[in-house]
Amino acid sequence: MAKARATIADVAREAGVSKGLVSFALNDRPGVSAHTRDRILAVAKDLGWSPSVRARSLSSDRAFALGVVIARNPEILSSDPFFPALIAGIETALAPVGQALVLSMVGDADAETASYRQLAAHGRVDGVIITDLRLNDPRLALVEELGLAAVTLGRPDIPSPFPSVNLDDAPGIRDAVRHLADLGHVRIAHVAGPATMLHGARRREAFDAALRELGLDAGPDGCLVIETDFSAADGARATRELLALPERPTAIVYSNDPMAIAGMGVAQRDGLRVPEDLSVTGFDDSDVGRHINPSLTTVSTAAQVWGEAAATALLRVVSGEQIDHIELSPALLVVRESTGPRPGTTTRPPEPGTT
Amino acid sequence: MAKARATIADVAREAGVSKGLVSFALNDRPGVSAHTRDRILAVAKDLGWSPSVRARSLSSDRAFALGVVIARNPEILSSDPFFPALIAGIETALAPVGQALVLSMVGDADAETASYRQLAAHGRVDGVIITDLRLNDPRLALVEELGLAAVTLGRPDIPSPFPSVNLDDAPGIRDAVRHLADLGHVRIAHVAGPATMLHGARRREAFDAALRELGLDAGPDGCLVIETDFSAADGARATRELLALPERPTAIVYSNDPMAIAGMGVAQRDGLRVPEDLSVTGFDDSDVGRHINPSLTTVSTAAQVWGEAAATALLRVVSGEQIDHIELSPALLVVRESTGPRPGTTTRPPEPGTT
DNA sequence: CGGCTCACCTGAACCGGTTTAGCCAAACTA
DNA sequence: TAGTTTGGCTAAACCGGTTCAGGTGAGCCG
Numbered sequence: 001m002a003k004a005r006a007t008i009a010d011v012a013r014e015a016g017v018s019k020g021l022v023s024f025a026l027n028d029r030p031g032v033s034a035h036t037r038d039r040i041l042a043v044a045k046d047l048g049w050s051p052s053v054r055a056r057s058l059s060s061d062r063a064f065a066l067g068v069v070i071a072r073n074p075e076i077l078s079s080d081p082f083f084p085a086l087i088a089g090i091e092t093a094l095a096p097v098g099q100a101l102v103l104s105m106v107g108d109a110d111a112e113t114a115s116y117r118q119l120a121a122h123g124r125v126d127g128v129i130i131t132d133l134r135l136n137d138p139r140l141a142l143v144e145e146l147g148l149a150a151v152t153l154g155r156p157d158i159p160s161p162f163p164s165v166n167l168d169d170a171p172g173i174r175d176a177v178r179h180l181a182d183l184g185h186v187r188i189a190h191v192a193g194p195a196t197m198l199h200g201a202r203r204r205e206a207f208d209a210a211l212r213e214l215g216l217d218a219g220p221d222g223c224l225v226i227e228t229d230f231s232a233a234d235g236a237r238a239t240r241e242l243l244a245l246p247e248r249p250t251a252i253v254y255s256n257d258p259m260a261i262a263g264m265g266v267a268q269r270d271g272l273r274v275p276e277d278l279s280v281t282g283f284d285d286s287d288v289g290r291h292i293n294p295s296l297t298t299v300s301t302a303a304q305v306w307g308e309a310a311a312t313a314l315l316r317v318v319s320g321e322q323i324d325h326i327e328l329s330p331a332l333l334v335v336r337e338s339t340g341p342r343p344g345t346t347t348r349p350p351e352p353g354t355t
Numbered sequence: 356m357a358k359a360r361a362t363i364a365d366v367a368r369e370a371g372v373s374k375g376l377v378s379f380a381l382n383d384r385p386g387v388s389a390h391t392r393d394r395i396l397a398v399a400k401d402l403g404w405s406p407s408v409r410a411r412s413l414s415s416d417r418a419f420a421l422g423v424v425i426a427r428n429p430e431i432l433s434s435d436p437f438f439p440a441l442i443a444g445i446e447t448a449l450a451p452v453g454q455a456l457v458l459s460m461v462g463d464a465d466a467e468t469a470s471y472r473q474l475a476a477h478g479r480v481d482g483v484i485i486t487d488l489r490l491n492d493p494r495l496a497l498v499e500e501l502g503l504a505a506v507t508l509g510r511p512d513i514p515s516p517f518p519s520v521n522l523d524d525a526p527g528i529r530d531a532v533r534h535l536a537d538l539g540h541v542r543i544a545h546v547a548g549p550a551t552m553l554h555g556a557r558r559r560e561a562f563d564a565a566l567r568e569l570g571l572d573a574g575p576d577g578c579l580v581i582e583t584d585f586s587a588a589d590g591a592r593a594t595r596e597l598l599a600l601p602e603r604p605t606a607i608v609y610s611n612d613p614m615a616i617a618g619m620g621v622a623q624r625d626g627l628r629v630p631e632d633l634s635v636t637g638f639d640d641s642d643v644g645r646h647i648n649p650s651l652t653t654v655s656t657a658a659q660v661w662g663e664a665a666a667t668a669l670l671r672v673v674s675g676e677q678i679d680h681i682e683l684s685p686a687l688l689v690v691r692e693s694t695g696p697r698p699g700t701t702t703r704p705p706e707p708g709t710t
Numbered sequence: 711c712g713g714c715t716c717a718c719c720t721g722a723a724c725c726g727g728t729t730t731a732g733c734c735a736a737a738c739t740a
Numbered sequence: 741t742a743g744t745t746t747g748g749c750t751a752a753a754c755c756g757g758t759t760c761a762g763g764t765g766a767g768c769c770g
Contacts, residue, residue: 007725007726007727008726008727008728009726009727017749017750018749018750018751019726019727019728019750019751020728020729020730020749020750020751020752021748021749021750022727023727023728023729024728024729024749026727027728030747031747031748031749032747032748032749033747033748033749036748036749050476050477051726051727052413052477052478052725052726052727053477053478053479054409054412054413054418054478054725054726054727055413055725055726055727055728055755056726056727056728057409057412057413057727057755058407058409058410058412058413058725058726058727058728058754058755058756058757059726059727059728059729059754059755060727060728060729060755061728061755063409065457065479074439074440074443074659075440075642076642077439077440077443078436078437078439078440078641078642079436079641079642079643080439081433081434082433083439084429084432084433084435084438084439084460085429085430085432085433087458087460088429088432088460088462091458091459091460091461095459095461095466095469095470095473098473098477100457100459100474100477100479101457101458101459102420102455102456102457102458103442103446103456103457103458104446104450104455104456105439105442105443105446106446106450107443111450114450115450118450118453119455121405122405122407122408122453122455123407123408123409124408124420124455231642232642232643232645232646233642233645233646235646236646258642258643258646261643261646261647262643262646262647264647264648265646265647265648265650266646266648268648269648286433286434287430287431287433287434287586287587287588287613288434288587288613288616288617288643290587290588291587291588291590291591291613291616291617291620291621292616292617292619292620292647293619293620293621293623293624295620304429362755362756362757363756363757363758364756364757372719372720373719373720373721374720374721374756374757374758375719375720375721375722375758375759375760376718376719376720377757378757378758378759379719379758379759381757382758385717386717386718386719387718387719388717388718388719391718391719406756406757407755407756407757409755409756409757410725410755410756410757410758411756411757411758412725412757413724413725413726413727413755413756413757413758414724414725414756414757414758414759415725415757415758415759416725416758
């Protein structure tokens with residue numbers, strides 16, 4: 001019944017060579033004649049032998065697995081469409097080459113550090129994909145100290161020993177702002193992610209830059225930017241604050257879709273119509289955003305492509321290759337129904353003197 | 356610089372005993388005097404030694420890791436709040452005991468099978484948590500054939516060699532239907548998940564049963580149930596079909612939140628107000644559902660608790676324990692704003708639930 | 711006192727690969 | 741022709757644990 005798995009010794013015996021030579025043939029290293037190699041591989045195939053990852057791990061000091069540590073409140077994570085897509089992308093790169101993905105989801109920074117340490121100490125993975133970069137991210141030093149290979153999703157703000165796989169958020173935000181400006185909006189607000197998270201900060205910078213570029217940055221109340229923790233709840237809170245302003249914005253650029261959707265909810269609750277009274281844009285192009293009413297104008301990031309590119313790059317790093325930073329095509333604006341002309345522009349002439 | 360990791364041999368030498376005895380002490384097996392064990396453990400601690408997972412894997416034929424294979428379209432997955440919470444729960448059970456989670460996300464059934472096979476063949480995991488049970492699920496036989504331990508999330512419809520960790524959907528659906536009936540609704544429809552997926556089918560059954568129980572099942576058009584693939588897009592499609600009926604339902608019970616949210620979008624687009632003209636309930640209690648307008652009446656499943664319970668149970672199975680089926684407290688209805696009295700009735704609406 | 715049991719411990723085999731030192735014969739160099 | 745290189749291969753050590761057949765000595769029994 002229980003046919004024992006073939007081992008390298010079985011293959012060696014059957015092929016009439018030594019264990020070592022089978023190993024050489026398998027990893028096609030020089031020192032094996034083409035003829036012998038073929039014979040060995042044929043026998044291996046015949047016996048249905050594939051090398052044991054465990055034994056390989058032990059002797060060659062590699063894990064044949066990559067790691068991802070996600071440190072976010074599960075509640076926030078749950079509504080964010082980014083990670084499932086990212087992971088699906090990673091998987092498409094890993095599965096064909098027999099590598100595995102070790103995933104760790106933790107709640108706070110201490111657990112995050114512990115998780116990286118454990119992954120490294122136990123030799124679970126050969127490298128990690130660092131997501132959700134933060135300002136002055138301590139993980140870069142940590143991961144380097146631990147001797148793990150890594151790539152970062154996005155370009156860190158500090159010198160990094162690791163290559164980055166980059167998907168630029170800025171063009172998406174800039175296009176969103178321009179789109180709104182084209183529609184006549186002048187008072188445009190931004191509901192930003194946490195300033196400590198690099199993509200939150202970068203989107204905000206892109207927002208500021210776009211306003212400046214359009215000469216829209218000198219609002220009477222200064223900057224209309226509110227920082228949040230990326231949760232729908234906080235997005236709703238931020239929206240309430242914005243709408244309570246004496247001169248409320250006519251358009252809001254949100255840093256992710258869940259917040260934008262929550263924001264639309266708040267606005268509608270206030271009796272505002274979207275987009276007639278308030279235009280709204282999201283970020284990440286979630287499935288739900290496509291089907292709400294009105295459907296959400298948002299910025300589409302190819303999370304799956306990103307994951308695949310990052311995993312592929314990391315595999316190359318792990319195998320000793322020297323790789324450069326990789327730039328993917330940037331995030332793109334997807335215009336739907338939640339954005340429209342500034343209130344008054346279609347029915348009334350633009351108010352004079354407001355800027 | 357590179358201080359080599361301590362090995363069991365170092366500990367043995369330092370403690371003046373044999374390697375074997377250190378191993379015995381570590382796994383506290385009989386045959387080691389209490390005094391010696393303490394000394395060994397003290398030395399181990401002193402040297403900062405923890406056993407190499409790789410070496411342990413090889414010699415003891417265990418992986419010290421659990422696996423989850425998720426087979427869903429990433430698009431559908433992205434909007435589903437269930438999996439991140441589930442995985443976070445699994446992680447809370449795994450991290451403290453030094454086990455790892457190997458996650459695999461695949462697109463189709465073939466890749467799914469291949470993924471289980473690879474996990475088993477490579478000895479990556481000791482057991483798997485089987486999620487998204489299907490009718491007559493072929494994975495039960497597959498996983499058993501592969502010799503993996505397993506637990507299923509939910510009770511399979513066929514005899515299963517594995518214990519199940521169960522969180523009953525039915526009470527949530529039943530409560531939703533009763534809640535709607537209490538509000539005077541008579542024509543209640545259901546937008547179901549795929550009939551091939553057990554939780555889709557079970558929720559539908561619960562829906563049918565609740566209608567029967569209330570004597571509401573003899574609608575003139577027969578059953579108002581439409582099957583979907585769980586995606587927001589398909590939820591929208593189903594809603595359109597329901598609203599196009601000559602005598603349209605006044606309430607719709609959706610099988611998940613994204614479809615309910617999409618459905619509300621469709622209804623509003625049709626000029627219907629929610630809940631004045633149409634009541635809507637979801638399933639899973641997503642973050643976004645709490646913040647849209649109107650907020651979504653839904654059924655809350657403790658996915659995180661479920662994940663933790665499943666992982667804990669599987670760890671016990673892996674360690675040879677014989678465990679029974681585990682029943683968690685069932686899904687609960689959370690009443691919010693998207694449900695109201697049947698159009699035309701004068702019943703006072705119940706207090707909307709907070710949270 | 712000899713033989714027995716039993717608790718405690720050692721030594722070595724083993725898991726299934728990788729890697730290195732070294733052997734041998736053929737080919738090349740001078 | 742003798743000496744050196746080189747391609748092809750083997751044997752054995754090694755990775756860091758687990759496991760098991762025995763060895764040792766103390767305590768007990770008759």
